Amino acid sequence: xxxxxxxNIFSVILIIIIGRALFRLFDLENLTFEKPALAIVYILAIxxxxxxxxxxxxxxxx
Numbered sequence: 001x002x003x004x005x006x007x008n009i010f011s012v013i014l015i016i017i018i019g020r021a022l023f024r025l026f027d028l029e030n031l032t033f034e035k036p037a038l039a040i041v042y043i044l045a046i047x048x049x050x051x052x053x054x055x056x057x058x059x060x061x062x
Contacts, residue, residue: 011050021042
């Protein structure tokens with residue numbers, strides 16, 4: 001019996017919440033972030049969440 005390929009729901013929810021917060025920091029008129037340091041932290045958090053989600057997905061695949 002094969003294992004089902006599923007996404008980690010915690011990672012998906014985390015990415016959505018942090019992405020929404022990052023979008024709120026972005027100023028569309030000037031195309032800049034209001035708080036650049038906080039934006040970098042959010043981008044790193046999204047990148048790590050995606051990395052862990054892909055790593056977990058590949059581990060389940062084997």
